[in-house]
Amino acid sequence: MLGNLINGISLGSIYAIIALGYTMVYGIAKMLNFAHGDVIMVGAYIAFYSISYFGMPALPALLLSIAVCTMLGIIIEKLAYKPLRNATSLAVLITAIGVSYFLQNAALLLWTSNTKVFPNIFANIGAIKIGSVQIAPVTLVTVFANIVIMLVLTLFTSKTKMGKAMRAVSEDKGAATLMGINVDRTISLTFAIGSGLAAIAGVLLCTAYPTLMPTTGAMPGIKAFTAAVFGGIGSIPGAMLGGILLGVIEIFAKAYISTQLSDAIVFAVLIIVLIVKPSGLLGRKINEKV
Amino acid sequence: MAEILKVSDLQVYYGSIHAIKGISFNVMEGEIVTLIGANGAGKSTTLNTVGGLIKAKSGSILFDNEDSFSMSAEKKVKKGMALCPEGRRVFQQMTVLENLEMGAYTRPKGEVQESLDKVCELFPRLKERYKQVAGTLSGGEQQMLAMGRALMSKPKLMMLDEPSMGLAPILVQQIFDIIVNMNKQGTTILLVEQNAQMALSVADRAYVLETGNITTSGDAAELLESEEIKKAYLGG
Numbered sequence: 001m002l003g004n005l006i007n008g009i010s011l012g013s014i015y016a017i018i019a020l021g022y023t024m025v026y027g028i029a030k031m032l033n034f035a036h037g038d039v040i041m042v043g044a045y046i047a048f049y050s051i052s053y054f055g056m057p058a059l060p061a062l063l064l065s066i067a068v069c070t071m072l073g074i075i076i077e078k079l080a081y082k083p084l085r086n087a088t089s090l091a092v093l094i095t096a097i098g099v100s101y102f103l104q105n106a107a108l109l110l111w112t113s114n115t116k117v118f119p120n121i122f123a124n125i126g127a128i129k130i131g132s133v134q135i136a137p138v139t140l141v142t143v144f145a146n147i148v149i150m151l152v153l154t155l156f157t158s159k160t161k162m163g164k165a166m167r168a169v170s171e172d173k174g175a176a177t178l179m180g181i182n183v184d185r186t187i188s189l190t191f192a193i194g195s196g197l198a199a200i201a202g203v204l205l206c207t208a209y210p211t212l213m214p215t216t217g218a219m220p221g222i223k224a225f226t227a228a229v230f231g232g233i234g235s236i237p238g239a240m241l242g243g244i245l246l247g248v249i250e251i252f253a254k255a256y257i258s259t260q261l262s263d264a265i266v267f268a269v270l271i272i273v274l275i276v277k278p279s280g281l282l283g284r285k286i287n288e289k290v
Numbered sequence: 291m292a293e294i295l296k297v298s299d300l301q302v303y304y305g306s307i308h309a310i311k312g313i314s315f316n317v318m319e320g321e322i323v324t325l326i327g328a329n330g331a332g333k334s335t336t337l338n339t340v341g342g343l344i345k346a347k348s349g350s351i352l353f354d355n356e357d358s359f360s361m362s363a364e365k366k367v368k369k370g371m372a373l374c375p376e377g378r379r380v381f382q383q384m385t386v387l388e389n390l391e392m393g394a395y396t397r398p399k400g401e402v403q404e405s406l407d408k409v410c411e412l413f414p415r416l417k418e419r420y421k422q423v424a425g426t427l428s429g430g431e432q433q434m435l436a437m438g439r440a441l442m443s444k445p446k447l448m449m450l451d452e453p454s455m456g457l458a459p460i461l462v463q464q465i466f467d468i469i470v471n472m473n474k475q476g477t478t479i480l481l482v483e484q485n486a487q488m489a490l491s492v493a494d495r496a497y498v499l500e501t502g503n504i505t506t507s508g509d510a511a512e513l514l515e516s517e518e519i520k521k522a523y524l525g526g
Contacts, residue, residue, distance in 0.1 A: 172379055172381060174375070178375060179367065179396075
């Protein structure tokens with residue numbers, strides 16, 4: 001029971017980190033970046049090759065992966081989404097799906113469809129025993145990383161000038177421009193942060209579940225998107241809460257109900273939450289004041 | 291007196307709609323100039339074009355003797371232009387203080403406090419509500435916040451778009467008193483208003499816009515007395 005709960009929180013923490021990327025980009029650019037899941041996959045591949053082929057230690061490999069994904073996020077935004085700034089949201093959505101397929105197929109070309117086994121970066125650290133429960137080091141690191149990321153992002157958006165500008169842009173781009181805020185640069189920054197987080201999520205995901213292939217990011221991407229909607233899209237604490245709840249529900253459904261039905265149960269919970277509270281658990285009701 | 295803003299032969303289109311048909315006007319340092327006119331005459335379009343939110347097709351905009359025709363809106367803020375937009379558009383989910391801080395986005399950190407003190411002197415109500423979320427303010431308070439926020443950039447030219455819209459008469463009087471006060475403290479003002487009576491009574495000069503053209507211009511006090519203006523804009 002406790003073991004399942006810990007596993008659920010761990011998986012949920014990964015969803016939460018991915019969901020943050022979705023939610024921040026949605027908050028600022030009002031678009032669903034469906035390629036976000038595939039950035040995770042790219043991040044995992046970069047780390048995989050750095051460690052397994054170039055013999056890099058885990059931390060520099062992670063940093064390299066973050067750097068590559070951050071750049072990738074900025075480039076995707078510049079090339080694919082920026083030209084569509086004034087287009088309909090449907091056009092942007094379809095483009096995002098296109099970028100997603102592009103990344104998956106580029107990965108297929110570059111790295112083939114052969115499944116890679118992600119190295120265990122915590123191989124020489126044993127499991128930690130608390131009472132009768134064994135906790136894998138990756139679980140602890142994941143939960144810890146999640147808490148740190150959440151705290152840093154909350155401080156960033158509430159205390160720093162850049163972070164406040166980000167909130168201003170997410171509320172009203174025109175008014176933000178009139179403050180002298182460079183909206184394009186703020187959107188770029190948001191993509192950079194979201195994609196950097198995706199790299200971290202990718203490495204953690206593949207450390208916990210070590211099979212890596214070009215479609216690795218797709219399902220966690222969709223789940224994390226669900227988590228973001230579940231918690232209230234656009235809300236940072238919402239992404240956190242949604243991610244962790246989703247992870248816990250998934251693991252419990254697997255353990256006590258059915259492995260095959262676990263995904264169906266996860267999405268059923270989402271549907272119920274959205275019927276009861278359409279803006280998500282922590283989502284703000286949008287009040288239009290004239 | 292130096293010329294702070296000079297607009298010449300400005301042409302603005304929305305798609306195929308010719309919204310502004312070659313207007314020219316200027317604002318001298320220290321003045322209150324008002325653009326009045328009916329709904330849809332192009333007043334807000336003119337202001338938004340000068341502020342850089344809308345691209346003009348042709349013409350020229352000189353701000354502080356510098357060509358700013360194709361300058362981005364955020365750069366214009368840095369150069370000393372502030373636009374307090376129609377409908378206030380305060381950041382509803384941010385606190386009053388955060389809204390004011392955003393207004394000072396282009397200023398160096400050390401100068402923000404000084405501006406805050408100045409704005410709070412003009413709008414004592416805002417200081418009482420520093421920590422309150424802007425969306426919970428009344429309409430009048432939101433208008434004050436929008437004006438205070440625009441003032442935080444320490445503008446050379448403050449452009450106000452319909453500051454009296456939707457406010458009770460007693461608040462309208464208050465808002466206009468503040469506009470006069472801001473002007474007395476050295477801020478040049480370009481005011482767009484539908485409330486022609488109020489606008490003309492505080493302004494030095496006025497331009498009357500009709501369907502994208504300037505039809506009349508001159509001394510505000512004289513226009514206030516003119517039979518033609520009375521008939522068209524002052525209700526008799």
